[in-house]
Amino acid sequence: MGSSNFFDFWKKLCPFIVTAKPMTDLCWTCQLNNTLIFRSANLDEENKCERVKQQENHLFIVQQERSLYNKMVGNAKRACQENVITELCQNSPCSRNIMMHYSFDYAQQVHLPSNPLQPGPIYFLVPRKYGLFGVCCEGIPRQVNFLVDEAHLISKGSNAVISYLHYFLNNYGTGETDAHFHCDNCSGQKKNRFVLWYFAWRVAVGLHKSVSLNFLIAGHTKFAPDWCFGLLKRAFKRNLVPAQSVLETVVNESSSVNIAQVVGYEDGTTVVPVSDWQAFFKNSCKPLPGIKKYQHFRFDDAHPGSVFVKEHSESAETEFNILMSDSSFPRGAPDVLAPPGLPLQRQQYLYKSIRKYVDEPFKDTVCPNPDVMPNVEQDETVIITETRKDSDGHERVKRGRGKGSQRGQTGGGRRGCGRGHSRGRGQGENNGV
Structure with a gap:
């Protein structure tokens, strides 16, 4: 029997057994609730209704958060159309009295050299690693993708996230007075006190009149950066990418929405500095209690040093003061952190194991010969x-x-x-x- 006939007979005789569709961002709460519902066949009607209601409440909150996200994106698109904003470029802070919406997230790192016809032995090796961090202006839309060589990867925590956002707003921002940001619920990178302090600081020093930071429900976090990363990864898999310079070209040519921004080059030159924002704020700001239970944070210039929080989009706002007593936000700029570079042992590994898979013009760039090889x-x-x-x-x-x-x-x-x-x-x- 041929495969087409087999599938036809399968659909006729066993329509209740289907192949699972590809799924990402699986929600653990949904899985738990669905399991409870499936196992409630022999329970009384009251318990059945309670379990179904529990899942309905969760999905209702998810729908509210998604509606808020779509509303902000729609308002940003109208603002760009009315002000004829078609590209990202450098603008002065608060130069346009408009609202703009941004989303940001990390993508899974890539390895170079990358070959669509992957040589068998390299599958078991660790080529040079490059991180991807994207900030998407959804009003246009355009996404700036920060390419982070492992020699310039200080961390994936709040210092790096804030530094990339700061660089983006200074060099690619639309000059809006009111900014809305969306991201996922990763507390180690985005949902922490340092990111809140940074946005409060931007409002206090006049870089924005108001800022809101919004988090999507865990497990339901598909948004614009994932779309742009998908276009990027599709082009990456189809092209021979031996070095970062080629990766930059691939990102720019992957789609009209993607823009490549190199953080630093293999020779140690830094383009996007990572600063010590944690030390910059630690003597003037204090943590927000119970930060993980809130999904929405708002800052405005009428209440400098205060943050207004909500558990969900329709919840009542609560105000907290994040400044220490008798203190104010620091002035100036934080200290720049030096990139770590590649340890000697890592250089040795790249030279001995990876160099032979790199195209000749890029061998000394991607896998240079270390001075000492113990x-x-x-x-x-x-x-x-x-x-x-x-x-x-x-x-x-x-x-x-x-x-x-x-x-x-x-x-x-x-x-x-x-x-x-x-x-x-x-x-x-x-x-x-």
Whole structure:
């Protein structure tokens, strides 16, 4: 029987058994509620209704948050049409009395060199890593994608997020007086006190008249950056990308909505500096209690130093003061953090294991020859890492120890397929584990 006939008979005889469609951003709350509903067949009507109502309430809140997001995006598009804003460029703060909406998020990192016809051995190796951080102006729409070489990756925490946002607003912002931001619920990167302090500081020093920071419900976070990242990744998979300069071209040509912004080059030159915003605010601001239970934060120049919070879009607002007593927001600019560069052990790994897969013109750029290359003992104890994704789609790293044989040290595949000699399995870091 041919495959088409088989599927036809399957649909006729077993229509109740279907193939699951591809799904992302799975909501854990939805899964728990649906499981309770499925298991309520033998329960009384009261319990059944209670479980169904619980899921309905959750979906109602999700729909409210999605409606608010769509409303803000629609208002931003009308503002761009009325003011003939078609491209992102540098504008003075508060130069336009309009409202604009932005969304920002991290994407899964990419590895260079990248070849659509992937050589078999490189599957088990760890090529040079590049992070992706996108800020989308949805009124136009355009997204600036920050390309972060691992030599310039100080962290993926609040210092990096704030620095990239600050650079974007200074160099690509539309000059709006009122800004709305949307992002996911990742507390380590975006939903923390430092990001709140930064937006409160922007309003206090006159860079905006009002700012709102809004978080989508965990598990229901599909928004504009995911669309732009999807176009970018599709082009990335179809092109030979040996170095960052080619990656920049691929991003710019992937779609009219994508713009590439290099954070730093392989030779150590920094374009987008990462500053120590945490130290900049720590002596003047205080944490917001219960920050994780709130989804909406608002700041305005009529109440400098205050943040208005709501648990959901239709909840009542509550005001909190985030300034310490007898203090004000700091003036000036924070100190710039020096990029970490590539450790010698990582340089050695790239030179020995990855260089042969790089095209000749880019060998010295992507995998330069380190000045000193010490011999690595085959039987030394090494750290083995395993990278997994949590419910928000962000990477979490687990660590363990194992005997690093020749195979274990050069293993550590891009998809968690490397193996240590005795135990542990993981992706590997600077030492190529």
